[in-house]
Amino acid sequence: MARVVVDVMPKPEILDPQGKAVQGALPRLGFTGISDVRQGKRFELEVEGDVTDEVLADVHRAAETLLSNPVIENFTVRVEAGA
């Protein structure tokens, strides 16, 4: 078993109301000096067998098709070491 992680983030030019809400809450709790917050999603995919190039290509397609909406989000795919 191996773990492949897909991180999905709103594109920089797309407004992120959730991130803005978190950013607004931080100074109220005394966490100062944080100038911006963007909120995304992290998917942990447990893969059977070895993470081959073919498996990564499949995960890439899954990220493009379902896990993210390319109109408003970017994603990255990486294999988590030691998982």
Added chain:
Amino acid sequence: MKVGVVTFPGSLDDVDAQRAVRIGGNEAVALWHGDADLQGVDAVVLPGGFSYGDYLRCGAISRFSPVMGEVVAAAGAGLPVLGICNGFQILCESHLLPGALIRNDHRKFACRDQRLRIEDTTTAWTSSYVAGSEVTVVLKNGEGAFVADEATLDQIEAEGRVVARYLGGNPNGSLRDIAGVRNEAGNVVGLMPHPEHAVETLTGPGTDGLGFFTSLAVWAGVAERTFA
């Protein structure tokens, strides 16, 4: 005409949409998300609600339901499809329409009577209206902000594909006040506000929304425009 209304798990407005279809003079046919079968309908409405709990993104799971495979293929062949609210989100996720719907910029759920200007009356769903008509329907959404990149916005504006625009204040942060858009052919329309809640004076702000459900006959050339 026979108009199918799809029910997904979490759909809220499917019964209202069926009723609006009937008041508009058409036959409503209930379609089920799990059946890859359009039952020979002449048009499809994707209703509002929270299909599949809005998990992942609004419309992201619904887009891959068995019925949507049929809807996407039929829409490509010219079948009229109207997506309202969650249905609009599903059509954007399906790439039948440009752009995407994200959380309202003010982060609050919006629920109010909403004035719109009907800008494009060439579509299967707005042919009953006269261009420039100002109508009042119901708006209720949490993730209703229409967004797309500047190039896409410029393109849909240039091609006259903005079907309806918000009047009297932008309720959700939609770019360029866009409330609804259509595909290139005009058979697929997405609209964030709810015309199906404005078809009877007893239960809505008026009957301005009825035109969306009487347009099919006008579009098909078998009825006259009725809404000014």
